[in-house]
Amino acid sequence: MNTTSLGFIGGGRVALILLSALEKNGSLPSDIVVSDMNEAPLAALKQRFPSIRTIAGGNVQAAGQDVVFVALHPPTAGEVLKGISGAVRRDAVVVSLMPKITAAQISGMLGGFSRIVRMIPNAPAISGNGFNPVVYPSGFSADEKGALARFFAAFGACPEVAEERLEAYAVITAMGPTYLWFQLYELEALARSFGMTEQEASEAVRSMAQGALETMTRAGLPPEKVMDLVPVKPLGESETAILAAYREKLPALYAKQKN
Structure with a gap:
């Protein structure tokens, strides 16, 4: 070619x-x-x-x-x-x-x-x-x-x-970074406000995120066990609202992509 x-x-x-x-x-x-x-x-x-x-x-x-x-x-x-x-x-x-x-x-x-x-x-x-x-x-x-x-x-x-699966990928992988980036950048900003340098904040958040993803795939644990590895969950009370946003917005978006 x-x-x-x-x-x-x-x-x-x-x-x-x-x-x-x-x-x-x-x-x-x-x-x-x-x-x-x-x-x-x-x-x-x-x-x-x-x-x-x-x-x-x-x-x-x-x-x-x-x-x-x-x-x-x-x-x-x-x-x-x-x-x-x-x-x-x-x-x-x-x-x-x-x-x-x-x-x-x-x-x-x-x-x-x-x-x-x-x-x-x-x-x-x-x-x-x-x-x-x-x-x-x-x-x-x-x-x-x-x-x-x-x-x-x-x-x-x-x-x-x-x-027939491309529209599912559009919602999950093409738009997926937008579901995460604002949260990760906010964590970096908070890390700096807690006294970390810009480099320290960037390294901490990115290494944490990479490690979290590797744990999902390589720890050999089911999702509920992975999520239970950290006993303290500062946003635990907000999880229901966050999951509701995912479950309300994304299926509707997928349906729109398919129609």
């Missing part, structure tokens, strides 16, 4: 995340075209990655590259994809980063084009530590799939999954 050029249709956060990952990995292609309807995100990307070409208001050039990432909000996808159906090369690969819209639906919008990969990236991909589930088209050869998987490795783990 040829990956000498990349196109991004949509120049927002996801484009920044994936371009940053490729740069960090040393695999950023020299030929990259990014299109968006708005000038502001393109200007920000151009400042961050001076070598890219940016185009406001037209997607044809971005759609004509070897690998075309589609980073759009699902409600806008239909009109945009129909508008580029004649620009996508027959040997290209279109990588949809959108939830909700299936590969079959995207193919219909692109006039029957079938070389469509779906990926649900998450923000830690920016540092090469993402969890980015992927669905490959059935018509891909083993060599094509392998080449693309090696390219995706710059983003972190990219497991192949069933397409």
Whole structure:
């Protein structure tokens, strides 16, 4: 598979995340075209990655590259994809980063084009530590799939999954960092207020969080035993409210993604 050029249709956060990952990995292609309807995100990307070409208001050039990432909000996808159906090369690969819209639906919008990969990236991909589930088209050869998987490795783990599970991953892994980051940053702030230096606070919280995750998977204990390892639970009285927020908000969000 040829990956000498990349196109991004949509120049927002996801484009920044994936371009940053490729740069960090040393695999950023020299030929990259990014299109968006708005000038502001393109200007920000151009400042961050001076070598890219940016185009406001037209997607044809971005759609004509070897690998075309589609980073759009699902409600806008239909009109945009129909508008580029004649620009996508027959040997290209279109990588949809959108939830909700299936590969079959995207193919219909692109006039029957079938070389469509779906990926649900998450923000830690920016540092090469993402969890980015992927669905490959059935018509891909083993060599094509392998080449693309090696390219995706710059983003972190990219497991192949069933397409019908992508929306579940969108809620759990793509949006998941937002459920945790504000709490971890607040712990760092509190640690500093308790007298730790910035470095001490950062190391303490990040090491604690990493250790907590490792304990979940490596201690050989069921969840209730893991959570009982620490006898003092300062937020114990708040757990019910926190769990209620998870159980109210996330199933509703998942249902919205699937409909």
